[in-house]
Amino acid sequence: MKKLSKEPLNMLIAGVGGQGNILLSFLIGKALVQQGYFVSVGDTYGASQRGGSVASHVRISEHTCYGSLIPSGHADVILSLEPAETLRMLCQFGNPDVVTITNTRPIYPSDVTSGHAIYPKIVELLKLIEKLSATVIVIEATDEAFKLGNPIFANVILIGALIGSGALPLDKRSLEPILKENFPKEFDANMAAFNKGMKLAGH
Amino acid sequence: MASIELDASGTTQLLLGNEAIARGALEAGIGFAASYPGTPASEIMDTLASIAKRMGIHAEWSVNEKVALEAAAGASFAGIRAIASMKQNGINVASDFLINLTMTGIGKGLILVVADDPGAISSSNEQDSRNICKWMDIPLLEPSNAQEAKDMTKWAFELSEELDTICIIRSVNRVGHTRGNVKLGELPKREQRAYFPNIWNMFEPKLSKFAAGPFPWLHNMLHQKLAKAQQRFESAPFNWYMGPDKAELLIITSGASTACCTEAVKELKLDHKVGIFKLGTTWPIPENLVRKQLSSSQRVLFVEEVDPFIERSVMELAANLPTDSTRLIFYGKRSGHIPSSGELHPDVIINIIAGLMGITYQARDITYEKKAKELSMIIPGRALNLCPGCPHRATFWAVKNALQLDGRDGFVCGDIGCYSLGFAAGGYYQLRTMHAMGSGIGVANGLGNLSKFGFEQPVIAMVGDSTFLHAAIPALINGVYNKSSFILLILDNNATAMTGFQPHPGTGMTATGVPTFHIDIEALCRSLGAHVEVCDPFDLKNTTTTLLRLMAEEGGAKVVIMRRECEMVRAKREKRFPYVVHVDPDICIGEACGCNRVCTRAFQCPGLIYDQEARKATIDEAVCTGCGLCVDICPHGAIIKKVVET
Numbered sequence: 001m002k003k004l005s006k007e008p009l010n011m012l013i014a015g016v017g018g019q020g021n022i023l024l025s026f027l028i029g030k031a032l033v034q035q036g037y038f039v040s041v042g043d044t045y046g047a048s049q050r051g052g053s054v055a056s057h058v059r060i061s062e063h064t065c066y067g068s069l070i071p072s073g074h075a076d077v078i079l080s081l082e083p084a085e086t087l088r089m090l091c092q093f094g095n096p097d098v099v100t101i102t103n104t105r106p107i108y109p110s111d112v113t114s115g116h117a118i119y120p121k122i123v124e125l126l127k128l129i130e131k132l133s134a135t136v137i138v139i140e141a142t143d144e145a146f147k148l149g150n151p152i153f154a155n156v157i158l159i160g161a162l163i164g165s166g167a168l169p170l171d172k173r174s175l176e177p178i179l180k181e182n183f184p185k186e187f188d189a190n191m192a193a194f195n196k197g198m199k200l201a202g203h
Numbered sequence: 204m205a206s207i208e209l210d211a212s213g214t215t216q217l218l219l220g221n222e223a224i225a226r227g228a229l230e231a232g233i234g235f236a237a238s239y240p241g242t243p244a245s246e247i248m249d250t251l252a253s254i255a256k257r258m259g260i261h262a263e264w265s266v267n268e269k270v271a272l273e274a275a276a277g278a279s280f281a282g283i284r285a286i287a288s289m290k291q292n293g294i295n296v297a298s299d300f301l302i303n304l305t306m307t308g309i310g311k312g313l314i315l316v317v318a319d320d321p322g323a324i325s326s327s328n329e330q331d332s333r334n335i336c337k338w339m340d341i342p343l344l345e346p347s348n349a350q351e352a353k354d355m356t357k358w359a360f361e362l363s364e365e366l367d368t369i370c371i372i373r374s375v376n377r378v379g380h381t382r383g384n385v386k387l388g389e390l391p392k393r394e395q396r397a398y399f400p401n402i403w404n405m406f407e408p409k410l411s412k413f414a415a416g417p418f419p420w421l422h423n424m425l426h427q428k429l430a431k432a433q434q435r436f437e438s439a440p441f442n443w444y445m446g447p448d449k450a451e452l453l454i455i456t457s458g459a460s461t462a463c464c465t466e467a468v469k470e471l472k473l474d475h476k477v478g479i480f481k482l483g484t485t486w487p488i489p490e491n492l493v494r495k496q497l498s499s500s501q502r503v504l505f506v507e508e509v510d511p512f513i514e515r516s517v518m519e520l521a522a523n524l525p526t527d528s529t530r531l532i533f534y535g536k537r538s539g540h541i542p543s544s545g546e547l548h549p550d551v552i553i554n555i556i557a558g559l560m561g562i563t564y565q566a567r568d569i570t571y572e573k574k575a576k577e578l579s580m581i582i583p584g585r586a587l588n589l590c591p592g593c594p595h596r597a598t599f600w601a602v603k604n605a606l607q608l609d610g611r612d613g614f615v616c617g618d619i620g621c622y623s624l625g626f627a628a629g630g631y632y633q634l635r636t637m638h639a640m641g642s643g644i645g646v647a648n649g650l651g652n653l654s655k656f657g658f659e660q661p662v663i664a665m666v667g668d669s670t671f672l673h674a675a676i677p678a679l680i681n682g683v684y685n686k687s688s689f690i691l692l693i694l695d696n697n698a699t700a701m702t703g704f705q706p707h708p709g710t711g712m713t714a715t716g717v718p719t720f721h722i723d724i725e726a727l728c729r730s731l732g733a734h735v736e737v738c739d740p741f742d743l744k745n746t747t748t749t750l751l752r753l754m755a756e757e758g759g760a761k762v763v764i765m766r767r768e769c770e771m772v773r774a775k776r777e778k779r780f781p782y783v784v785h786v787d788p789d790i791c792i793g794e795a796c797g798c799n800r801v802c803t804r805a806f807q808c809p810g811l812i813y814d815q816e817a818r819k820a821t822i823d824e825a826v827c828t829g830c831g832l833c834v835d836i837c838p839h840g841a842i843i844k845k846v847v848e849t
Binding site for chain 2: 033
């Protein structure tokens with residue numbers, strides 16, 4: 001078990017209901033527990049999942065299980081499946097030291113589609129995300145997932161990017177058996193997505 | 204193999220709080236589990252059902268919570284440990300049986316897990332079910348994390364048998380829906396044989412135990428059980444104190460707030476000044492332990508969700524303390540220091556403790572805070588919406604149009620399920636009433652019987668298939684019997700969708716995946732004497748004309764079954780629709796068309812977006828399921844579906 005860069009190490013996984021937040025936090029949490037860490041994962045279930053903003057709070061410690069929610073301003077890593085959600089999370093949980101890994105593909109809220117609200121241009125949005133982060137890793141995860149045949153792979157690509165970034169005390173070897181266990185039939189495709197993510201994060 | 208069935212005592216697994224409760228029940232050797240789906244309780248039964256066959260237990264989704272508890276009690280009477288689980292609204296449904304059950308006692312250990320939803324995150328209220336324990340004299344346990352949830356569940360079975368009464372475990376959203384490290388215990392290996400003690404002796408309470416009746420001594424016996432529970436709670440492993448011998452502030456807390464308080468004290472570096480007294484057994488409260496702890500501080504802060512439950516109990520106790528302890532100062536919901544409603548987020552708790560200790564708390568760098576506040580203003584909100592491809596969207600669209608065309612100010616009485624989102628934009632703001640399971644049709648019963656007061660508005664009640672079977676059948680019978688006039692739309696999507704697509708008696712499948720008799724909702728409604736029609740919600744024209752016709756006809760209780768499978772359930776099986784949908788940019792002329800952007804402004808399927816640069820509607824191919832419903836919405840024929848090989 002590697003020593004944590006911070007105690008506790010707080011990670012947020014942000015997205016929109018249906019994108020696979022719970023799966024991501026589950027896979028990462030499982031890998032962390034297998035490495036010997038104490039982990040708390042607070043997820044969003046039920047009604048609030050239906051197209052709403054969702055966030056999984058992953059709290060990693062060498063000593064104890066922390067509460068299920070990260071206090072405001074205390075996120076160390078933000079992994080996000082949707083760029084407006086990245087900014088939303090930064091505004092509440094960010095701080096000058098936060099490492100941000102974000103997808104670029106927007107999912108438009110109904111107020112934007114109907115013309116009642118404006119969704120910032122992606123270029124602008126990424127600039128603002130940079131303003132509120134110490135480091136930003138931008139991953140075109142959905143576009144890459146389409147190349148792999150299914151937009152749903154975006155989430156496993158992002159796990160790859162997270163591991164590639166070195167923001168968590170996990171490596172490829174710690175994730176591989178967990179992906180195998182959870183995707184017995186589609187392991188190869190998911191591993192390809194994972195490797196793609198690692199590569200995109202500079203590995 | 205799922206983590207919760209591992210015969211690997213001593214190993215650590217990452218378990219959801221609800222999975223941990225299921226594991227605790229397995230470690231206690233349960234043989235029977237029953238539940239009705241409801242957030243945040245559903246995963247207890249989801250988990251038990253998934254391993255039931257292999258573990259040799261009976262696990263069922265019951266038709267409602269009352270039957271679930273009754274069935275579990277039946278197993279207990281025959282000597283099989285049993286667990287019933289439900290959300291906070293469910294315990295109200297079960298309450299009539301529950302209070303009588305406290306009179307008779309149990310056979311083998313019987314536990315009811317009630318999962319409350321502070322903040323009403325996925326509920327229509329934030330009831331604090333602990334009050335029921337006080338009202339009904341039921342021993343109450345409150346876990347604070349996944350490990351404790353497992354340990355407490357196992358412990359509760361022993362307690363239940365020792366006291367000969369049902370015990371309640373009250374979980375909350377942030378316990379049941381939080382994953383954490385859980386060290387597994389032993390799984391018992393023993394053969395169980397069920398046998399009902401077939402004895403009846405009215406004058407010997409010990410022997411007549413499974414019948415409640417006009418026997419006040421049973422109530423007295425229950426009070427004795429509760430006194431014994433209090434004694435056991437004095438030394439229960441779930442109550443602890445952490446902090447200095449004499450504290451400047453004593454925090455009394457329970458449940459999910461425990462970890463928040465611990466973190467807040469650490470964050471504010473107050474470990475040497477502030478003590479935390481955590482209670483896991485909260486009714487009856489362990490009076491001696493509490494009395495002892497109260498002597499460690501003059502100032503006491505109560506941190507609990509939702510009602511001031513422990514707060515009231517402790518203050519009641521303090522009123523009987525010697526006079527010198529009347530100098531105790533209490534802070535909590537009663538004093539206004541803790542918000543009287545909503546979930547207690549860590550930020551709230553940190554700030555309250557900081558305030559009481561005279562500390563200024565700054566969560567992060569001030570310049571950053573300012574910038575973040577400013578930027579948060581530009582992020583568009585994200586309203587909840589029905590999923591792309593959802594048949595309910597089609598139903599709401601037809602209902603909205605039919606009511607408009609009818610023109611007599613008709614409206615919809617709503618109910619509990621995914622279609623509750625009909626109160627918002629996703630269902631075109633169509634719902635006018637929404638309360639409990641089955642209440643839409645119940646309320647419609649009254650509205651539909653007001654003609655003698657000049658009431659002429661058409662009344663539509665809307666209920667899902669699972670909710671219909673759970674609580675709406677008596678109301679439909681009532682409507683037919685008492686000649687009320689309404690149209691009941693049964694949104695039959697073949698699943699309990701909102702809570703995780705669980706099967707129900709209308710699906711022909713049990714919780715454990717065994718095929719079973721399929722309740723024919725259509726035939727059932729006909730047999731009750733209602734006029735019944737069936738529509739496919741995706742046939743918008745037929746649904747709209749059917750509704751218009753039924754509203755125009757003579758009164759009476761009419762049922763329209765809107766039959767189409769939940770898209771999420773269908774997609775898991777069949778992957779995608781055999782269509783690819785696109786907007787023809789040569790035909791769509793955006794705002795220039797007279798349609799007022801009906802597809803993106805009114806219809807609001809998440810799969811349809813508006814390209815601001817091209818000034819035309821377009822399909823978001825990462826979201827669209829290819830259902831093709833929107834093809835019928837565009838008045839210009841610009842949305843096109845092509846059949847493709849799948």
